[in-house]
Amino acid sequence: MCWAVPAKVVSIDSDVIATVDLGQNTLKKVAIGVDNLKVGDYVMVHAGVIIAKLSKEEVMENVKFIEEQIREVAEMIGEDPNEAIKDFEKSVYSILSDEK
Numbered sequence: 815m816c817w818a819v820p821a822k823v824v825s826i827d828s829d830v831i832a833t834v835d836l837g838q839n840t841l842k843k844v845a846i847g848v849d850n851l852k853v854g855d856y857v858m859v860h861a862g863v864i865i866a867k868l869s870k871e872e873v874m875e876n877v878k879f880i881e882e883q884i885r886e887v888a889e890m891i892g893e894d895p896n897e898a899i900k901d902f903e904k905s906v907y908s909i910l911s912d913e914k
Contacts, residue, residue, distance in 0.1 A: 818866070819859055820868065821837075821856070821857050821909060822835045822909040822910075823864075824841065825853060826846070826852075827843065830845060835908075836859070837909050838904065839908070840905070844859050844863060844864055845863045847863045847864050848866060848867050851867065855867050856869065856870060858876070873906075873909075881899050884898050884899050884902055885898070885899060
């Protein structure tokens with residue numbers, strides 16, 4: 815199964831390519847699959863394509879869902895779910911910071 819991941823647009827490189835921050839300054843060039851994209855927009859990226867623009871609140875809703883999935887998988891494989899979630903949160907919350 816593949817999931818879309820939240821990101822923040824840091825630059826628009828052309829009509830079809832943007833650079834997004836996936837968290838902790840992990841930058842990736844992706845295809846633009848939505849209209850009216852702007853630097854600073856929160857987006858969901860799937861398979862290298864921006865598939866949706868989101869509000870900050872919608873990003874948080876997605877984060878909660880992903881955290882639940884991380885917790886379940888960590889418990890199934892015998893890892894500490896809190897540590898797994900902490901690593902994810904550190905990455906995601908860095909894109910939600912207004913410091914950029």
